[in-house]
Amino acid sequence: MAYKFPSKEWIESYKDTLNSEKGKSWQEAAKTWEGDFLFVIEPDEKLKKGHTFYIDLWHGECRNVGSFEEGEKVPETEFEYKGTYSNWFKLINGEIDPIKGLLTRKFTLKGNKAKVMRATKAAKELVNTAQKVETEFF
Amino acid sequence: MVLISGYRGKILRINLTEREVKTEPLDEENARKFVGGSGLGAYYYYKFIEQKVVEALSPENILIFFTGPLTGLPTACAGRFSICSRSPLTGIWGEANSGGKFGPELKFAGYDGIIVEGKSENPVYVYINDEKVEIRDAKDYWGMEVFESQEKILRDLEDDTFKIACIGPAGENLVKFASIMNDGARAAGRTGLGAVMGSKMLKAIVVKGSNKHFSLPEEFKEVSQEAQDIIMNDFSTELSHDLGTAGYVDLAVDMYGDLPIRNWSQGTYENAFKISGATMSETILVGRKACYRCPIACGREVEIPEGKYKLPKTKGPEYETIGAFGTNLLIDDLEALAYANYMANSYGIDTISAGATIGVLLDLVSKNVIPKGDLLDKLDYSFGNPEILIKLLRIISYREGIGNLLAEGSKKLAEHYNQPDVSPQIAGLEAPYHDPRAFSGMAVQYLTSPRGACHVNGDAYLVLQGMTFPELGIDDIPNRFENKGIAKQMANIQSYRQLYNAMTICQFYNPPATLVAKLLGMAMREDIVPEDLILLGERIFALKRLLNLKLGWKTEWEKIPSVMLQKLEGPTEGNIPDYETQLKEWYIYRNYDRNTGEPKTDELKRLELLSF
Numbered sequence: 024m025a026y027k028f029p030s031k032e033w034i035e036s037y038k039d040t041l042n043s044e045k046g047k048s049w050q051e052a053a054k055t056w057e058g059d060f061l062f063v064i065e066p067d068e069k070l071k072k073g074h075t076f077y078i079d080l081w082h083g084e085c086r087n088v089g090s091f092e093e094g095e096k097v098p099e100t101e102f103e104y105k106g107t108y109s110n111w112f113k114l115i116n117g118e119i120d121p122i123k124g125l126l127t128r129k130f131t132l133k134g135n136k137a138k139v140m141r142a143t144k145a146a147k148e149l150v151n152t153a154q155k156v157e158t159e160f161f
Numbered sequence: 162m163v164l165i166s167g168y169r170g171k172i173l174r175i176n177l178t179e180r181e182v183k184t185e186p187l188d189e190e191n192a193r194k195f196v197g198g199s200g201l202g203a204y205y206y207y208k209f210i211e212q213k214v215v216e217a218l219s220p221e222n223i224l225i226f227f228t229g230p231l232t233g234l235p236t237a238c239a240g241r242f243s244i245c246s247r248s249p250l251t252g253i254w255g256e257a258n259s260g261g262k263f264g265p266e267l268k269f270a271g272y273d274g275i276i277v278e279g280k281s282e283n284p285v286y287v288y289i290n291d292e293k294v295e296i297r298d299a300k301d302y303w304g305m306e307v308f309e310s311q312e313k314i315l316r317d318l319e320d321d322t323f324k325i326a327c328i329g330p331a332g333e334n335l336v337k338f339a340s341i342m343n344d345g346a347r348a349a350g351r352t353g354l355g356a357v358m359g360s361k362m363l364k365a366i367v368v369k370g371s372n373k374h375f376s377l378p379e380e381f382k383e384v385s386q387e388a389q390d391i392i393m394n395d396f397s398t399e400l401s402h403d404l405g406t407a408g409y410v411d412l413a414v415d416m417y418g419d420l421p422i423r424n425w426s427q428g429t430y431e432n433a434f435k436i437s438g439a440t441m442s443e444t445i446l447v448g449r450k451a452c453y454r455c456p457i458a459c460g461r462e463v464e465i466p467e468g469k470y471k472l473p474k475t476k477g478p479e480y481e482t483i484g485a486f487g488t489n490l491l492i493d494d495l496e497a498l499a500y501a502n503y504m505a506n507s508y509g510i511d512t513i514s515a516g517a518t519i520g521v522l523l524d525l526v527s528k529n530v531i532p533k534g535d536l537l538d539k540l541d542y543s544f545g546n547p548e549i550l551i552k553l554l555r556i557i558s559y560r561e562g563i564g565n566l567l568a569e570g571s572k573k574l575a576e577h578y579n580q581p582d583v584s585p586q587i588a589g590l591e592a593p594y595h596d597p598r599a600f601s602g603m604a605v606q607y608l609t610s611p612r613g614a615c616h617v618n619g620d621a622y623l624v625l626q627g628m629t630f631p632e633l634g635i636d637d638i639p640n641r642f643e644n645k646g647i648a649k650q651m652a653n654i655q656s657y658r659q660l661y662n663a664m665t666i667c668q669f670y671n672p673p674a675t676l677v678a679k680l681l682g683m684a685m686r687e688d689i690v691p692e693d694l695i696l697l698g699e700r701i702f703a704l705k706r707l708l709n710l711k712l713g714w715k716t717e718w719e720k721i722p723s724v725m726l727q728k729l730e731g732p733t734e735g736n737i738p739d740y741e742t743q744l745k746e747w748y749i750y751r752n753y754d755r756n757t758g759e760p761k762t763d764e765l766k767r768l769e770l771l772s773f
Contacts, residue, residue, distance in 0.1 A: 119627065122412060125396035127627035132396065136403050137439035140411040147416060 025159040028115065029064050029074040029108075031090035036156050038078075041085040045155045049148035050083035056145050057081055058138065061097055063105035069161055070108035080149075102134035112160055115153050121146045166377050167230030167684030168192060169273050173294060175287055177361050178220065178279030182294045187273050193685065194769065197229030197273065199256040200663030200701035202245030205276060206254075207708050207773065214711060217249035217353075218335060218360040220280035226267070226326070226366070227274035229665035230684040233265030233453065234375055236385035237392070238670035240265055240453030243662055244326075248352035249360075250337040250514070250570050251589035251613050253714045254705050255352035258617060258662050260452035260460075261344030266324040269370025277361060286314070286327075286365040291372075299364040306330060306507040307342045314367060327365035328355045329509025331558040335359055336568040338514035338591075342506060346476035347452070350511035352590060352612050353570075381683045388672035388680065389456060397628075401459040401669055402449070406480035407438030413480075414488065417641070418732035419599040419622055421592075422488045423544055424520040425585050425724050428731030432493035436483050445499055447474060457669055463499050470500035478502040478512075484594025485516020490523065490544055497547035504551060508558035517591035518571040519553050521584050522563075524724075530578050537562050582723040588613035588714065597721065597738045598729060600625040600641050602651045604738035605747050608719040609655070611705035617668060619655035632674040632691035633657055644739040648746035656698030663701055700768040703760045706753070707773050716758040719744060 026033040040046055059079040066073045075097050077089035091097050104121070106114070110129040113119050122143055124130035132139065139146065174183045188204070195204045202225045215221040225245040232239055242264025248255025267275070270289050277287075281296070284303035288295045301317075302310045307329040315321045324344060331339035332355030339355030340348040392398050400408045413420040414433035422430045434440060441461060450460035461477030478486070482502050486492060505512045525531050526542040536542060537556070542549055556564030566574055571591050575584035585592045590613025597604035602621035607614040616622070625641040635653050639646065661668050664681060674691040682689035721740055728735045748755040752764040765771050 120416075122416060123627040126623075127629065128395060136400055136408070137442050140400075140404065140408060140437065140439045141434050143412050143416040 025157040028111070028158045028160055029076065029090070033156065033158065034076045034078070034088045034090050037153060038085045038088045040156050041149075041152055046152045049145065049152045052148045053080060053142070053145035054083040056083070056142055058101040058134075059098075061100045061103045063103060064111050065105060065107045066093070067107040067109050069112075102132065102139070104130055104132055106130035108161075114150060115158060117150070117154055121150050165189065165192065165230065165684075165686050166375055167232075167234055168197070169268055169271050171272060172274040172276060173272050173289070174276045174278065175294075175296065176278045177281040177285065177296065177363060180281070180296050182296065184272075192230075192273075193687065195701055195704065196660065196663035196685070196697055197232070198227050198241070198663040198665035199243040199245055199258065200659065200697075200704075201229075201274070202227040202243055202256065203254070203701065203705050203708055205274075206245055206247075207704060207711075210708070210711055215247075217247040217252065217255070217357055220361070222247060222357060222360075224277040224354065224357050224361065224363075225274060226277075228264045228268050229663055231664045231666050231680065233268035233373070234377070234684060235382065236454065236680060237389045238452070238455050238457065238667035239665075240455060241665040241667055242267065243665055244341055244349045244354050246354055246357045247712060248354070248590075248612065249335070249356045250353040253588060253613065253709045253712045254611050255354055255357075256612055256662070257341065257349035257351045257354050258665065259341075259343055259347050259349035260455070260667060261324075261347035262453045263324045263326050263343040263347075263368065264665070265453045266368045266370050269373050270368050271370060271372060275366065277358075277363060280360065281362040284362050284364050286363065286367060289366065289368040291370060302364050303333065304330070307509045308345070308507055310365065311342075311345065314365060318367065320369070323367045323369045325365055325367045327509075328358050328363075329507060329558070331508045331510040331568075332356055332359035333364075334558065334560045334568070336510060336558060336560065337570045338511040338518070340509050340511045342509050344452075346503075346506040348506065348511065350513065351615065353511070353514075355509050378683055381680065384676055384679045384683070388676040391672050391676075392670055393456060395671075398457055398669065401457050404438035404442055405459050405461045405477065407441060407461070407478065407483045409480050410437035410483055411439060413599075414732075416732060417599040417626075418729065419596050420484050420488050420594050421585070421596050423491050424489060424524040424583070425596070426524070426727060428729030428733060430488050430491070433488060435493045436487045436495045436498055438480070440495060441477060444495060446477065450476065452667070455667065457667075459669060465496050465499060468496065470496040472500055472503055475503050476506065481594050482512040482516070485512045486550055489516050489520045489594065490550055492545060492547050492550060494547055497551075501547065501550050501554060504554050508554060510554065510558055513593050514570060514591040515554060515557065517585055518557070518567050518574055519550060521571045521575050522553070522567060523549070524583055525575070525578055525580060528580075530580060535563055584722060585725050586614060587721065588718050590614050592725065595622045596733065597725065597740070598733040598736050601644050601736065601738040602647050602743070604721060604740040605648075605651050605743035606655060608721065608740060608744060609747060611702065611709060617658060617662065619651065619658055620668065621651055621654060624650060624654050628671065630654075630657065630671075630674050633695055642734070642736045644742045645746070647743065648750040651743070652747060652750050653695055656695050656702055658698070659701040659705075660694055660698040663697070696768075700770065703764065703768050703770055704773060706758065706760060707770070710758060714758070716756065
């Protein structure tokens with residue numbers, strides 16, 4: 024079944040995928056990772072209203088997720104990764120990787136860069152695993 | 162006196178044989194054509210060899226220091242300058258670029274550049290204080306290491322505001338990859354120009370200038386601010402500021418396989434995180450250091466208060482040095498690397514070539530190629546041993562024992578033991594720590610670079626990660642392993658970086674090309690649009706090619722040694738660049754003859770180089 028991106032159903036399916044056999048590569052790469060993220064999807068010509076996902080990652084496990092419409096109060100997190108809907112589309116489809124997204128100014132990152140630089144493999148696998156969620160884009 | 166805003170309109174010509182100092186007007190017409198820095202340096206060197214080609218270490222050779230029209234101006238990242246000559250390491254065009262504060266100070270003293278001729282009988286240094294220029298005795302400094310020399314010179318001058326470019330023991334001993342050090346530990350490291358300086362018995366140039374004024378339009382300030390605001394919100398800038406250039410180490414090793422490991426022969430290295438910029442920031446980092454007017458401040462200041470590798474507050478290792486001494490030699494002790502970096506700077510030796518040459522030695526020892534009698538006794542020549550690195554840096558710099566052979570560079574070392582393909586060099590210059598197996602386009606950049614394998618004459622590794630310059634035709638970025646159809650992007654980034662080294666500004670400063678064109682235009686009092694940036698770069702690139710052909714460079718040298726082409730596991734995914742395909746397309750795009758390497762006549766005409 025395909026889930027609309029972004030939606031509560033999509034992020035929950037993503038959590039299940041990360042914690043399943045399909046998420047093995049990420050689990051291995053992220054086994055020492057501790058930290059939660061806001062994934063901020065900014066509106067553009069393809070998405071009218073912004074959306075934010077919350078995702079809590081801990082030692083190769085996705086412990087919790089959340090989905091927030093524009094204007095809703097979001098949790099405080101250690102990191103924030105932000106880009107437009109069109110760029111999230113490219114990221115999830117594998118056209119750009121999460122670090123390349125930052126270098127090309129398609130995404131911005133708030134938080135401790137030293138910690139993220141040590142986890143580039145995990146970041147890459149996090150995106151690879153997102154590609155395993157059946158996704159329906161607008 | 163010329164009236165171009167960013168130039169001073171005069172250069173110094175210093176003849177050490179005759180002990181004579183002259184000023185002469187800047188060649189304004191050719192400054193407009195070749196801009197400055199290594200571009201204008203190439204023009205002056207070309208004019209020199211039109212009369213006679215001489216060996217790099219001949220007393221007749223010249224050594225050129227050149228600033229660019231943006232050096233010292235009130236704009237970000239304009240603290241760089243170039244040093245040029247024939248390289249004693251490669252025999253072809255040699256240029257080294259450095260940040261720091263020496264370049265701007267030379268401009269403040271009233272000079273765009275210095276041409277050093279001849280050879281002194283005794284050690285000397287050149288003293289420049291605005292119009293007062295003297296050749297002074299340097300016997301008290303000869304034999305001293307870099308930091309000691311700089312401190313003593315400033316003490317003796319009783320003025321610590323002078324800026325110094327000097328050599329250490331490596332330059333004095335004509336080590337073929339000796340650097341010229343300035344502003345403490347800033348290195349003009351590549352191609353061995355410290356040996357050219359040493360061959361002239363020139364220990365140092367000290368400079369102090371009083372005129373920081375440049376006649377610039379009011380708009381210059383606004384455009385500078387606009388450009389700075391853009392780059393300060395850039396992730397790569399933030400990364401360089403927070404973690405230094407070594408902040409790229411984790412990414413290079415884990416994500417791309419860009420950082421060569423164990424003399425280019427290993428695909429992964431799980432201890433890389435121990436020596437990365439991230440780890441440095443959490444351990445030995447005590448501050449940051451910026452070049453003149455640089456808001457990025459990628460320079461690291463480190464201190465090791467106690468222990469085996471105790472260090473005073475000093476410059477920390479950059480990405481290239483972490484690669485050269487760290488991953489390349491499998492040394493995962495960050496304190497040891499910081500110490501080795503300090504010693505290399507103190508000896509005045511290029512860390513890129515030194516690390517590569519030591520890597521070749523250790524590789525040859527591991528293959529039992531080197532007879533025991535050739536090596537120093539009781540030392541462990543294994544990869545992963547910091548003590549051998551520190552020892553070898555010293556004996557190279559002083560040319561002791563096998564250090565005398567290593568001081569000739571990795572190519573000569575490998576050839577000496579009949580293993581030429583073990584040396585990771587192209588055209589005699591040891592490759593920097595960006596692997597063409599990670600980014601295929603680096604192959605054509607290395608092969609066609611004017612000074613041998615080089616990452617600042619074309620940084621394809623950044624372009625292939627997605628850094629675009631749409632106004633310059635550097636967009637539509639292909640897959641990082643692609644070989645076909647990349648000639649335009651690869652040639653254009655090469656040309657753009659030629660211009661960067663001529664303007665001269667830092668390659669970490671990459672605002673949109675429209676703003677760079679405006680800034681350069683105001684500095685040169687010319688109407689410059691983005692397309693002109695590529696044209697200027699193409700002209701400089703072609704001039705350096707003509708120069709190299711006169712110095713003996715051949716297209717047969719466009720080969721990558723097999724040590725750099727082994728198939729590796731890990732993030733390079735077994736990729737091996739098809740450099741023949743890349744070269745074929747590159748020659749067509751450049752409009753150069755594939756067999757002779759020469760730019761074709763219509764290309765020379767387009768670039769206004771027919772008289773060369």
